[in-house]
Amino acid sequence: MIPLQTTRLPWMTEDIAMFRDAARRFIEGELAPHCERWRKQGFVDREVWRKVGEMGMLLPELAEEWGGAGGNLAHQLVMVEELGRTEVPVSTSVHTIAAHYILDYGTDEQKRRWLPKMARGELLAGIAMTEPDAGSDLQGIRTRAVREGDGYVINGAKTFITNGATAHLLVVVVRTSAEKGGKGLSLIVLETEGLAGFRVGRILDKIGQKGSDTAELFFDDVRVPAANLLGGAEGQAFAQLMSQLPYERMLLAVLAIAVIERALELTLDYTKARKAFGQTVFDFQNTRHKLAECATTAHVMRVFVNDCIQRLLDGRLDATAAYMAKSWCSEQQCKVLDECLQFFGGYGYMSEYPIARLWADARVQKIYGGTNEIMKELIARAL
Amino acid sequence: MIPLQTTRLPWMTEDIAMFRDAARRFIEGELAPHCERWRKQGFVDREVWRKVGEMGMLLPELAEEWGGAGGNLAHQLVMVEELGRTEVPVSTSVHTIAAHYILDYGTDEQKRRWLPKMARGELLAGIAMTEPDAGSDLQGIRTRAVREGDGYVINGAKTFITNGATAHLLVVVVRTSAEKGGKGLSLIVLETEGLAGFRVGRILDKIGQKGSDTAELFFDDVRVPAANLLGGAEGQAFAQLMSQLPYERMLLAVLAIAVIERALELTLDYTKARKAFGQTVFDFQNTRHKLAECATTAHVMRVFVNDCIQRLLDGRLDATAAYMAKSWCSEQQCKVLDECLQFFGGYGYMSEYPIARLWADARVQKIYGGTNEIMKELIARAL
Amino acid sequence: MIPLQTTRLPWMTEDIAMFRDAARRFIEGELAPHCERWRKQGFVDREVWRKVGEMGMLLPELAEEWGGAGGNLAHQLVMVEELGRTEVPVSTSVHTIAAHYILDYGTDEQKRRWLPKMARGELLAGIAMTEPDAGSDLQGIRTRAVREGDGYVINGAKTFITNGATAHLLVVVVRTSAEKGGKGLSLIVLETEGLAGFRVGRILDKIGQKGSDTAELFFDDVRVPAANLLGGAEGQAFAQLMSQLPYERMLLAVLAIAVIERALELTLDYTKARKAFGQTVFDFQNTRHKLAECATTAHVMRVFVNDCIQRLLDGRLDATAAYMAKSWCSEQQCKVLDECLQFFGGYGYMSEYPIARLWADARVQKIYGGTNEIMKELIARAL
Amino acid sequence: MIPLQTTRLPWMTEDIAMFRDAARRFIEGELAPHCERWRKQGFVDREVWRKVGEMGMLLPELAEEWGGAGGNLAHQLVMVEELGRTEVPVSTSVHTIAAHYILDYGTDEQKRRWLPKMARGELLAGIAMTEPDAGSDLQGIRTRAVREGDGYVINGAKTFITNGATAHLLVVVVRTSAEKGGKGLSLIVLETEGLAGFRVGRILDKIGQKGSDTAELFFDDVRVPAANLLGGAEGQAFAQLMSQLPYERMLLAVLAIAVIERALELTLDYTKARKAFGQTVFDFQNTRHKLAECATTAHVMRVFVNDCIQRLLDGRLDATAAYMAKSWCSEQQCKVLDECLQFFGGYGYMSEYPIARLWADARVQKIYGGTNEIMKELIARAL
Ligand SMILES: Cc1cc2nc3c(=O)[nH]c(=O)nc-3n(C[C@H](O)[C@H](O)[C@H](O)COP(=O)(O)OP(=O)(O)OC[C@H]3O[C@@H](n4cnc5c(N)ncnc54)[C@H](O)[C@@H]3O)c2cc1C
Ligand SMILES: Cc1cc2nc3c(=O)[nH]c(=O)nc-3n(C[C@H](O)[C@H](O)[C@H](O)COP(=O)(O)OP(=O)(O)OC[C@H]3O[C@@H](n4cnc5c(N)ncnc54)[C@H](O)[C@@H]3O)c2cc1C
Ligand SMILES: Cc1cc2nc3c(=O)[nH]c(=O)nc-3n(C[C@H](O)[C@H](O)[C@H](O)COP(=O)(O)OP(=O)(O)OC[C@H]3O[C@@H](n4cnc5c(N)ncnc54)[C@H](O)[C@@H]3O)c2cc1C
Ligand SMILES: Cc1cc2nc3c(=O)[nH]c(=O)nc-3n(C[C@H](O)[C@H](O)[C@H](O)COP(=O)(O)OP(=O)(O)OC[C@H]3O[C@@H](n4cnc5c(N)ncnc54)[C@H](O)[C@@H]3O)c2cc1C
Incomplete structure (x- = not known):
């Protein structure tokens, strides 16, 4: 089957085509051969993302300033396509979203702290919104972050979190006040490595997407500095998520x-x-x-x-x-x-x-x- | 409902947008008010097409040389849309196709003879392929055109012909030889006005498209000069239809x-x-x-x-x-x-x-x- | 195609099979030949139903006491099937429903008055519930019947009424009080022949079911005796309709x-x-x-x-x-x-x-x- | 949700209802608790079927003469339903089919030899038709059984065989002659226990039905006595399968x-x-x-x-x-x-x-x- 043509739009540049070729070669050569093992173990080895990062393919859309390859969103979308068609778990989808939260709402300090590492694959990110009792309706979120001193104390649980077991960095939606509507919700960024009170529950057994780790997360008096509040102001989560x-x-x-x-x-x-x-x-x-x-x-x-x-x-x-x-x-x-x-x-x-x-x-x-x-x-x- | 945007493609020019506005105004003002009557009588009054022609909206895509408005196919497609949304029978669809047969395969003589009149709406065209026993499979066409002297004698019948009762010009698919495959079929152009042996049968009662005349046509020893053979060579119908x-x-x-x-x-x-x-x-x-x-x-x-x-x-x-x-x-x-x-x-x-x-x-x-x-x-x- | 067998259920008696044969013969012989004319004129000639009545096929399910053939509902359903497959307008569907309203909720007097004539096809019935602004939601019914002396005065309009133009007897849903819920609605039976203030509006032009008259009805100070209130008590319409x-x-x-x-x-x-x-x-x-x-x-x-x-x-x-x-x-x-x-x-x-x-x-x-x-x-x- | 009623048909006896209750109790009590383990290991423990047999629920439809419970096919179908709704692998479906092949086409000797053991669950059966290159089109079957002395020598391979890894008895479709059509195919019954040349390949990993073993089978010079030819005559497989x-x-x-x-x-x-x-x-x-x-x-x-x-x-x-x-x-x-x-x-x-x-x-x-x-x-x- 010869693929049908479509009108060539501005984004479909020569550069994008070359990026796609390179991505395909890299994925087929370096990642695809491990897929079966990943499916068996239920997650992609963390180190893999470093390799992808080294290739400049993890967050290719980020400016070089932030460790990216200076591409645009089309580069990232091409990666998704190429991973997808080769059946490599597209753990990068939540990773890039997390990166864009930080890029768009983070303070300069936050960007500098996390983006370059994310681009290099040293930090793999996840986004934790869903809870056992709150999925479609985020108003039902109960995980609380209570301000204490110069930080927050987080308690609660999340579920169905992609990269939940392998991520080193989590953007967590937490309730910072009892206010109705979206007003009460904020995004807090957690670095999970050795984080006291944070626990990854089961890697959930799914009917498909076997190589992607979807996990339960538990927060018991997890303490984070206020500097981890995305953007520095509370109650912004809804607007941040929406955009x-x-x-x-x-x-x-x-x-x-x-x-x-x-x-x-x-x-x-x-x-x-x-x-x-x-x-x-x-x-x-x-x-x-x-x-x-x-x-x-x-x-x-x-x-x-x-x-x-x-x-x-x-x-x-x-x-x-x-x-x-x-x-x-x-x-x-x-x-x-x-x-x-x-x-x-x-x-x-x-x-x-x-x-x-x-x-x-x-x-x-x-x-x-x-x-x-x-x-x-x-x-x-x-x- | 605010229509969603789409990427603006090269064909979507300012000119096209203005043409659409003009077309809509004209159709709503001049044509739409008659639709109900047309539905009742089962056809659009022939004269209507002259009006459309005068507006330069009948074959807007033709070069001025041929009586057109020097536009492109997008102009014609815009007309189809505007007629369609106002429920004016889109008799122009077969008209424009007939015109393009003539434009692309006709001799210079043929183009000069028919295209300007078609553009002006003096001649409304139809295309007669289907027969009672041959629809999807045009190989089954039996209407014959036999060469006699400097002309052809046509015998047979067609059915389901759009504009069948109102068209003055018909592009008819005829069998000019018994050869298998498409080889035996040719396109002959008929001017129906006072054409001996040509008869319009019933306007068929359809479950919809009430204002469009779909008719049976009969050919009994209809004689046409050889000059009416489209392109001047026999056996080309298949290729002509296909392109x-x-x-x-x-x-x-x-x-x-x-x-x-x-x-x-x-x-x-x-x-x-x-x-x-x-x-x-x-x-x-x-x-x-x-x-x-x-x-x-x-x-x-x-x-x-x-x-x-x-x-x-x-x-x-x-x-x-x-x-x-x-x-x-x-x-x-x-x-x-x-x-x-x-x-x-x-x-x-x-x-x-x-x-x-x-x-x-x-x-x-x-x-x-x-x-x-x-x-x-x-x-x-x-x- | 040989019809597939199904388990023979008790209702599928020899008698039913014979009735079906007779019905099919009668319909194909006496009714089907007129269908095209009925479709053109937009309704079935009233007299036809007398013929059907004479055959005992109009309300075959009624006891002989009420003029029926002593059959059961299966006989009526067989009629519907046989009419339907021959494309005879199934005007009998609302007729039989009207009959069953009378049979089940009517006073003895009412049954005697209407059922035999209905069975004989002297009276063709219709049911008038729907109004221009109230279809699915019958609570919205506005046609009012106001008690005056020993009768009711009805004002309002109905639409989409099957047999609306040809029925002699109409079971009309009217509002007899402003009470909420179904409580305010009653069924009143009208004999339309020469009924002052009653007017049939247009026979509506439908996209199908051409032979069946679907009409608008208007009631302007239509007066009926209280004896026409179905069952003799107001506010029962909902329960009556439901069952x-x-x-x-x-x-x-x-x-x-x-x-x-x-x-x-x-x-x-x-x-x-x-x-x-x-x-x-x-x-x-x-x-x-x-x-x-x-x-x-x-x-x-x-x-x-x-x-x-x-x-x-x-x-x-x-x-x-x-x-x-x-x-x-x-x-x-x-x-x-x-x-x-x-x-x-x-x-x-x-x-x-x-x-x-x-x-x-x-x-x-x-x-x-x-x-x-x-x-x-x-x-x-x-x- | 209260289940809707249906007309009570003759097969829906009191006895069937009681059997269903007993089956449900037994399945929920004795089988369901093991399902998760079975799904993990990829097959149901063989011994389970003995238990089911003891309850008279494995081949309840067989006459007591053959070790059954003297019921009818409805009993077996009830079992399928009850197993199915409890997610117990319905390995019994191929078991009962195999039993009916033997019952309907087997010699008396064959029936006596196998049916009682099958009813007791001592022998679990499978049916092996499909081959890697022949599924829908059984004409393509290549597994050959060549007559040698008083037996057959079987060579070939089957795939997708339900109970393939756990069955002790296999009804195998083999080619006994090169004759076209179904004529060349026969059913041979194998007792797999210790059968030389017979080998179970992989238990295939399926996207569902995890507790049911679907396996590849290999036959390398497998020898069986002629007495294992179902019905004793060659070339009957097609007719046997069809009925x-x-x-x-x-x-x-x-x-x-x-x-x-x-x-x-x-x-x-x-x-x-x-x-x-x-x-x-x-x-x-x-x-x-x-x-x-x-x-x-x-x-x-x-x-x-x-x-x-x-x-x-x-x-x-x-x-x-x-x-x-x-x-x-x-x-x-x-x-x-x-x-x-x-x-x-x-x-x-x-x-x-x-x-x-x-x-x-x-x-x-x-x-x-x-x-x-x-x-x-x-x-x-x-x-
Ligand atoms: C493999 C996987 C990966 C995931 N990864 C992540 C992740 O990385 N991070 C994360 O935060 N979450 C993740 N999720 C969670 C996912 O976003 C939620 O499952 C999803 O949003 C639905 O929420 P829920 O499961 O609570 O369903 P519910 O919200 O309980 O919905 C149940 C049903 O009700 C329907 N419903 C709800 N509201 C309405 C309505 N108003 N009208 C009509 N129907 C309605 C829903 O459509 C659904 O059919 C993941 C889930 C899966 C399965
Ligand atoms: C309103 C209207 C206007 C029309 N206007 C014109 C006109 O202006 N000029 C003109 O020439 N014709 C016109 N037609 C005719 C139209 O093009 C034909 O009806 C159409 O091509 C189908 O031919 P048919 O009716 O002979 O159907 P058939 O060819 O007899 O087809 C019958 C069925 O068989 C199916 N079928 C056929 N071949 C295959 C296959 N290989 N595989 C699977 N299924 C198959 C078809 O899809 C169809 O479902 C018009 C028809 C209508 C209804
Ligand atoms: C040919 C014909 C014959 C008829 N004969 C008779 C007759 O003999 N007597 C008579 O009384 N009436 C008759 N009717 C009227 C018919 O019963 C009504 O048209 C029908 O009940 C729908 O009412 P409506 O047209 O007012 O639609 P509306 O009630 O206005 O409904 C409009 C749409 O809203 C939807 N809708 C409404 N409520 C809900 C809800 N709660 N949730 C989701 N969707 C909803 C409907 O499904 C529909 O799609 C006839 C109609 C036709 C077309
Ligand atoms: C879980 C499982 C359990 C099974 N258990 C058994 C068992 O116990 N014993 C056993 O013998 N087999 C068993 N099978 C095999 C099963 O019966 C076959 O897979 C099935 O008959 C289809 O054969 P195939 O896989 O070779 O597909 P193919 O025959 O190769 O078919 C491929 C595709 O072509 C289509 N096709 C084929 N012919 C036509 C046609 N004429 N027209 C249009 N389309 C066509 C098919 O519908 C299908 O979509 C099992 C299979 C599975 C998955």
Whole structure:
């Protein structure tokens, strides 16, 4: 299958194309061979991110001043695509988001303290919002940070935290006052290494995304200096979280299209080789029509995502379009993956087949990053 | 609903925006008020097209040399959108296609003879391919044109011909030899006014598209000079038909998105005004989520169609992408229209409500212009 | 296609089978030939129902005491199926419901007065609930009946009333007091012949169901004797309406399955005869698989409907199951009809083809009889 | 949620109800507590089946003569349901099928030899048809059994064999001659204990159904006496396989409905307890409507499956209906499970939550037992 062309948008530069090639080579050569082991152990070895950092591929979008490669968000999104299609856990998605919180709201001091290390992969970051009783509705957050002296004392628990067990740096959403609405919530940055009172609970056993560590976190009288309060003022968490949302959603949307394209390649290869009843599986009209539908979805989505990326870079991606990208792309990802898997027959159900894993991995895309129901709530507000 | 932005592509010029405004004003002022009458009588009064021609809006894409306004295909597509959203029968779609056959394959003589009149709306054109026994499979065409002296004698019948009863000029696909494959087919141009042996059968009663005349045509020893053979050489029909396909399909795709956007506007207005159980219909979460999905489809489609238009203008729209546009957009059009209609309750089933008509109109988009099954066959060939 | 067997349930007696045969013969011989004319004029000639009455087929379920044929509800449902598959407007559905209101809640006097004439087809009945501003939410009903002397004075308007222009007897939902909830609503029976102040508005032009008259009704100081208050006590309308709901919904569900089965027959016949690319349309795998899916839906639905009928006769059909039957069967009807139509290519869009009409007819089934959204609301209450 | 009633069919006896109660108690008490361990180790401990056998629940449908409990197929189907809803691997499905091959085609000698042990759970059976290169199309089977002396020598490999690693008795489809069509295939029964040349390959790692061992099998010069040829005559495999198909498919259909009902219970419980934005998740209209749809599917399916069971017991279940049951029920199972999972938010993706496991388990139902594409091929033949 020769990929269909799309209109070349400004962001699709020669530089981006070269970056993609380099990323693919690096990922296939250095990371992909370890994936199976990572899936078995349930997490990516921390050291890996240093390597990625050394390549300038961990936060390529950061200015050199902050340790980055002076690229733009498109570089990061290209990384997500390339990791995704090779099945390397995209732990970098929360890492880059954390970095942008710091970049956009952090004090200069905070930026200097954390960004370069994050870019080098010395610190891997996570974001801890969700709690056992508060996911979609962040107002329900109970983890408290109480001001004591020149610091905060944190108590509570988080769950479903990506990179939860391997991250050295956590951006934690905490309640700093009982005020209603978002007013009571703040972002505090924790360096987890040897942090007293901080404990990683279980690495949760998921139905997919096996190589990514999703963990429970516990905070028992965890003490951090006030300097760790992001931006230095309390009660800003909501605004801080909101303004990164378009970018965050795009991280999921590009993953969706990358995985769909990969799945299509795999399925076309397989069905053109597999024989039944004296012909290839691809030659059955049902196969051809269904794959034509999947390829159509893929092409439409690629065009759509390209457009969103351009607008993201231009600073003109409205939040509503980002919600649409998140929900539509993830919805279609699950549909296409389900169609594709079917054409593998029994092999499609075997974890050793990439299609099987990609199928199980896809399911969570409708859930995290704001469930698709929440996306629709938000889209409807703009109607 | 504020329309979401999309990246501005080169074709989206100031000129195009002004043309759209002018077109909308003209259509709403001069054409829309007659729609109901046209629906009742089953066709648009021939004279209307002269008016459109006078405005330079019938074949705006033609060079001034040929009587056009010196615009490009985007101007024509904008017209299709504006007609479509106002429910004016888009008889111009086959008209422009016929014009492009002549423009691209006609001899200079033929171009001079027909194009200016077509641009002025003196001649309204139709394309007659389909026969009672041959639709998807044009190899089955039986209408014969036998060479006699310096002309052809045509016998046979066509059906489902748009503008069939009102067109003055018909591009007819005829069999000029018994050769297999496309080799035996040719395009002959007929001027129908007073043409002996030519007869328009019934205007067919359709479940929608009531204002557009779809008719049966009969040819009994119809004689035309050899000069009416398009391009002057026999056996070229297949190649001629094929190379216009991307454009033809785009005419249907832009109609789809225009109608979807119109339907959404209507439905948002209605549901925000209609009350039940003490709230507006829009306020029910089911309504909001479903309309969020429809709006998402609309936005994704708009981006996709924009991209296709750019590539069409650039001469780089591959046929496969056009098949995808035709099948995907028409499929989604039917889905969205069905969702929208439902929110009107009983009113949605009443022909006096635009939503009801748009719903019934939409259905044929999955059928004509090559059925969606044929589109999938063709897409699959490229996989 | 040989219909698949289902387990024979008690209601499927020899008598029912014979009744079905007789009904089919009668309908095909006496009614079907007039359908096209009825569709053109927009209503069924009133006299027709007398003929049906004479055959004992109008209210076959009524005891002989009331002029019926001493059958049961299954006889009526069989009639609905046979009318439906022959495309005779099923005006009898509201007729039988009206009869059952009278039978179950009417005084002896009322039963004697109306039921025999209804059974004989001398009186055709309609039910008038919906108003321009109150459909799903009957609490919004504004048509008022004010007690004056020994009668009521009715003022208001109704819309979307089936048999609205042809009915001689109307069961009208009126507000008899301003009390909240259902308490303020009552059913009053009107004999419309020469009724002062009563006026039939337009017969509404619908996108389908062309032969059935759906009309607006206006009441200007319409006076009726108190004896026309159904059951003799005010404020009972809600309870009265509710308890017939399972039966009413079944009338729509059996119509759905009858139409689906008919559509499948038509489509199998057509696709097995129609040729393209050297084979029949049926022989394309896409056709076969999609029709296999449709046939599966049909079979599952037939089994389900059979079961519901048994429980209805046994007096054990819970309301929730009836809501499910209404919404699921109508939903599937629209899906199957849409699939079937597609296989007819261009012919599927021509009103002269039954499949085209059945498709357009189907759409309203998701709307009337309580919209499917309302059905889901009600089903959810039982979860 | 109070389960909706269905018409009571003859097979739904008091005895069946009591058997179900006993089965549920036994399974919940004795089997369910071990499920997690089984999922971890990838198979059910062999001894378990002895316990089940002792309870008369392994092959309850067999006559006492053969060691059974003198019940009928409904007893076995009830077991499948009860195992399925408790997530005990339904290894018994292939066991009962194997038993019925022996019962229906085996010689008296063979029945005596194997059936009582199978009923007691001393022998657990599997069926080995599929090979790496032959799944849907059994004509492609290459495992050969060559007659040598008074026995056969078997060479080849099988894959995806349920109970493959734990079965003591395998019904193997082998090629006994090069004859085309089914003629060349035969069923040979192997007792695997200490069988020279027989080797179990890997237990395959699947995306779901973790507790069920699906394995590769290898045959290297495996020798078996001719007495192991099922029925004693070669070339019968196709006919033998075919005639059990309706029953086999029903084993999958009842599993589907049992799992759906279980998933609904879990989801209703969860959504009614889980809170977000100050209300329960169930209270969102989107949740209610979607669960209403799921509950409708469940109810329709239950009625349908009940009917199929009756016809199976009556010996009147046509193969086409069984194909429909297999494909439709599995299709719906996947849809409903996907909807349900979503309502659990992040928890729905955690393997410790039953809904997550049931979702992943469901996927294979569209593949094994004949893929749904093959089902549609077969259904279409009857149209
Ligand atoms: C693999 C994985 C990785 C994750 N990584 C992170 C991470 O790194 N950091 C982090 O903070 N969190 C993370 N999450 C958590 C994730 O963001 C939440 O699971 C998600 O936001 C949903 O929250 P919840 O699970 O509490 O579901 P709930 O909020 O309890 O939702 C339950 C259901 O109710 C629906 N619902 C809720 N509100 C409405 C409404 N108003 N209308 C209609 N329906 C509604 C939801 O859509 C959902 O279907 C991760 C989750 C997973 C599974
Ligand atoms: C309103 C309207 C306007 C029209 N205007 C024009 C016009 O202006 N000029 C003109 O020439 N024609 C016109 N048409 C005709 C239209 O192009 C044809 O109806 C269409 O191409 C399908 O042909 P058919 O109707 O013969 O269907 P068929 O070719 O008979 O197809 C029947 C069914 O078989 C399916 N099928 C066919 N081949 C395959 C395959 N290989 N695999 C799977 N499925 C297959 C089709 O998809 C369809 O579902 C118009 C039609 C309509 C309804
Ligand atoms: C052909 C035809 C025949 C008819 N015959 C009769 C007849 O004989 N007698 C009679 O009395 N009426 C009749 N009706 C009227 C019919 O019953 C109503 O149209 C129907 O009940 C819907 O009411 P509405 O049109 O006012 O829609 P509305 O109630 O205005 O509904 C508009 C939309 O809002 C949705 N909605 C409403 N409430 C909710 C909610 N709580 N949650 C989510 N969504 C909601 C609806 O589902 C619908 O999509 C007929 C209608 C038609 C079209
Ligand atoms: C968990 C599990 C347990 C199993 N247990 C057993 C067991 O106990 N014993 C046993 O013998 N087998 C078992 N199987 C194997 C199973 O029966 C096969 O996987 C299945 O029949 C499909 O065969 P396949 O995998 O070779 O797919 P293929 O036959 O290669 O099919 C590949 C794809 O082509 C499609 N296809 C094939 N033919 C057509 C056609 N004519 N038209 C359109 N599409 C077509 C299929 O639907 C599928 O999508 C099991 C499989 C699994 C996953």
